[in-house]
Amino acid sequence: MPETPDHDYRSLCDLETAHLRWQGNGPVSLQFDDIYYSGADGVNESEHVFIGGNRLRERWQAPDRAAVFTIGETGFGTGLNFLLAARLWREIAPKHAHLHYVSAEKHPLALADLTRALSSRKEFADLAAQLLARYPEPVPGFHRITFAPGDSPAINLTLIFSDAIASLEQLLPVRQSPYTAHAPCHVDAWFLDGFAPAKNDSMWQSMLFEHMASLSHAATTFATFTAAGHVRRSLEAAGFAVRKTAGFGQKRDMLIGEFRAVSPRQGYSEKADTGSKPGTPAAFSPSARPTPSRKAATRKAAIIGGGLAGCTTARALAQRNWHVTLFEKLPNIADAGSGNTMAVTYPKLSHRPSAASRFNLAGITYAANYYAEWWHAGSARASYGERCGVLVLPKNEQERATQTSIANNFRRSPRLLRQVDQAEVRRLSGLPLAAPTGLYYPSLGWINPQALCRSLCKAKQIRIIHTAIDSLLWDETGGQWQLIDCEGTTANETFDAVVIASSNDSASFTQTAHLPLKALRGQVSTVDAAALTPHLKTVVCGEGYIGPRHEGSYTFGASYNFDCETLALREQDHHSNIDKLQRTDPALTDILGQTQANQAKGRAGLRCVTPDYLPIVGPAPVYRDFIENYAILRRNARAEVAVAGSYWPNLYLHCGLGSRGAIYAPIGAQLLADIMCRSIPTLPRDLQHALHPARFIIRGLKQNKL
Ligand SMILES: Cc1cc2nc3c(=O)[nH]c(=O)nc-3n(C[C@H](O)[C@H](O)[C@H](O)COP(=O)(O)OP(=O)(O)OC[C@H]3O[C@@H](n4cnc5c(N)ncnc54)[C@H](O)[C@@H]3O)c2cc1C
CATH class of the missing domain: 3.50.50.60 (FAD/NAD(P)-binding domain)
Known part of the structure; x- marks a missing residue:
């Protein structure tokens, strides 16, 4: 079995975005020398090939329609297929229904290109605007976008910025291992898109179809614009029943079909199952995969x-x-632990792709979108917090070098982070900070957890x-x-x-x-802001952290006390918080008023650490x-x-x-x-x-x- 190309989703640096030239507002890929969709007819083509090819209208209106439906796609491109499917779902799915749309994209469009590509798509106005507002930077891995349900049926888009085969590999059921707890997730319909096999042969490999088969059940369908012979044969070999049907426009044929209950390659799945190691993804026997329950039971x-x-x-x-x-x-x-009025969204990235660093990255990109709903509400809801940006100042030269590597790794993702020089540190913070550089996260800020x-x-x-x-x-x-x-x-x-x-x-x-949990006490300090000094405009993190002025005072901290669990405020912790602030940057203590440590307010709580x-x-x-x-x-x-x-x-x-x-x-x-x-x-x-x-x-x- 060839090695799974999983390097790009695991690495901690951004991806090469799509290189394009434009024919009007229609993008053409320079990497693949191929069009994203056929001219002005892109919508009709998508409708014909993917919506029609998978009989989505019919399935979503059927009396026994599923309350949860999952579409898997190769090649997100300009998001046209997604927008079409999402719009149709909103039109005809019941209110309590849920659409999951998972799409793999190796070279995501840069936001500016996506904006241009969708600028003429007035028919998707609301959905396209939500997509653009939450579209991630080209950071490898999984990105979840939840479309604000309001009164409409819910939609979750999971973009996996990685090679299609590596992406699907991450979703496969795992053979028996300590971490196997449940039945795996399944896809109900496949949109087999992406650049044509002749231009993009690394995607149209047999492993792709085997992964699709492993994620399919007895009622899963697929549709693809291509009718290439090797695609048809590989789909059949993986267990799909394949039919040719009329293609769109000048394309004579395309392929549609469904996953068979029994694989034509007798014993294929079982062989794969016994031959592989426990804990590794495997092709499960399709006959053991009935169609998931369609009932919309309220749980x-x-x-x-x-x-x-x-x-x-x-x-x-x-x-x-x-x-x-x-x-x-x-x-x-x-x-309790969440009782502080100010919690900062404190990023902790490293230039090494450790699990901690990658989870932190996933956490900050998700949190930035998640809190937007409250942050965007503006001053009327200012008590929820603020997207004021987070400035991380290096504690020493070594950390400064690390920040430079991180910034280099993410040079195509300025909405995520960028390294800033002293002039910008000062402009962003509003204070004469001494730090020569800093790492700035413009989409983060602070929240009021309560x-x-x-x-x-x-x-x-x-x-x-x-x-x-x-x-x-x-x-x-x-x-x-x-x-x-x-x-x-x-x-x-x-x-x-x-x-x-x-x-x-x-x-x-x-x-x-x-569970090996440990309580770790912490205390934040809150003091009045000094009069007649400039105000801090961002969150600043270093030895400690401080948020911008809120209701006339500054909150900063926090102490780490392993040996004590009292919730009473302690003067020594106020002192240590002020010391940390001083060590982060002396200008940060200048904005505090004359309050003495013994008069500072604050709050103590217990963290729960693993x-x-x-x-x-x-x-x-x-x-x-x-x-x-x-x-x-x-x-x-x-x-x-x-x-x-x-x-x-x-x-x-x-x-x-x-x-x-x-x-x-x-x-x-x-x-x-x-x-x-x-x-x-x-x-x-x-x-x-x-x-x-x-x-x-x-x-x-x-x-x-x-
Ligand atoms: C001083 C301090 C400063 C911090 N600053 C930040 C910050 O700036 N940024 C940040 O990201 N994080 C910060 N944190 C950490 C953050 O506050 C915690 O990670 C977070 O609040 C934990 O949330 P939680 O829901 O797990 O725990 P909690 O908020 O403690 O919630 C657990 C809840 O469970 C309830 N409960 C427990 N047992 C039972 C039971 N048997 N039945 C019913 N209810 C029960 C408790 O009453 C409590 O309300 C800080 C923590 C401290 C202490």
Whole structure:
């Protein structure tokens, strides 16, 4: 099997964008010497080939239509196919329905080019505007864009900026491994687009069709504009029934078809299955893949904990038609770790593509779009925070060199970050800072977690109950969870799924007592702004961080206290916060008023940290089964155990957000909703594993510590 070309999605630098020349407003690729669509008829061609070829109108209007539908596409290009499908979905799908559209693109159009290409597409005005407003920089990997549902059926677009084969490989079902918890996600219709096989042969390889087959079920269809013989043969070999039909315009033929219930290559799937290693993607037997249930059952979830993790998860589930009950033990939501009035979206990228750095990158790009809804609301809603930009100042020469490498790596992504010189540092911040350079993130800023959490929970599918949940009982017969509060009372309702988002208390349940969580106290300081000095205009991060002036004062911090859990304010922490600010840049302390440390206000809280400082997002493992099933790892850390992980039914975790809840909560919530709904994930497989709740058990066994 040839090596999967996954280097581009894993690397931590931006991609080469599409090089174009223009015929009017129609782009032509210089890399592939091919057109994106046929002149003025692009829309009609897309409609004929992909919408018609997959019978989408008919399927989306059928009485037994699916409430969730997934389209997989190769080659996003100008987004024309997506816009057509999305518009049709909005026109005819029921309100509670959900469209997932996943598209792989190796050379994304630069935003300016996409804007030009879509400028003449007035028919998609609203959708095209939303796409342009959220279109990512050419950063490799997964990008999730949620189209504001309003009253329309919901649409999630997952753009994977990478080679098509590597992209689909990230979605494949994994053979039995500790992290296998659920049935894999499936695609219902394929838009096999991209430049013509003669111009782009590296995409139209047999592995592409095998990956498509592995992601298909008995009712999956495909359509493609090409009728090339080797494409037809490869599709058939992968298990698709292929038919020629009339092409669009001057093209005589195109191909359509569906995935067969039985592969024509007898034993193909099973052979692939037994021949490959556990934990690797594999082609599953198509006959074992019935059409997913079409029922739009409303599911009920309980979420324990009303901080950033719980509230973002509640919203993500409500958007997918779940009815959510959020249990919070305090009288107000977001009054524990998430209780600060200012949380900065603090990026922490490295020039090395570690899981932490790649997750941070995914987190900041997602958070920038996520918070736009509140930030854009402007001064009327200023209490939600502000997109004021975040300026990261290097602590020393070495860090400055690292920032230069990061800026070089992302030189095509100025909306994400750019390195700025001293003059710009001063212009952006509004202060005479001494730093010779800085790394500036224009799309970030700060949020008010309390105000945000209250707003997140306003959806009508979310209700809040203020009580402490003490334990969880799985009712095997009814297949439901029961929640028992601290007085031993069972809630008079049961739930299909439970999400534990209780920060450090997430390990207080019998099912999750194994989680290695640690409370880490922190304190922020708030002091009045000095009169007659210029105001700070951005967030500035360095040794510490400080946000712009808000309601006449500055908030900065934060302390890290491993040995103490008091929530009372401590003067020594105010001193240490001022020291950090001074070390970040002396000009930052000049804007503080005359308030003495013993008069400073502030707030102390407990962060919840994990041993690798990454959050915990995913299904809750059954500890004892893991210890038993993977015991061999104690003796042989490299042993391959072909046993799927054992998990509590529909019990999930979202915790361990450390000091980065503002960045990690939105993307973690989105991923968890994907996992709970078995839909296209918002992160690649290796990052899902990096956040997986079972990772500490597997690592503990490998290190012979459990
Ligand atoms: C001083 C300080 C400064 C910080 N600054 C920043 C910053 O600038 N930027 C940033 O990104 N992050 C910052 N953080 C971190 C950020 O605040 C956290 O990552 C985030 O708030 C964690 O959210 P959470 O929902 O996981 O936890 P929490 O907000 O603590 O929410 C957990 C909730 O669960 C409830 N709960 C627990 N057990 C139960 C139960 N049994 N039943 C019912 N309810 C229960 C709790 O009452 C609580 O409300 C800071 C943290 C601190 C302490």
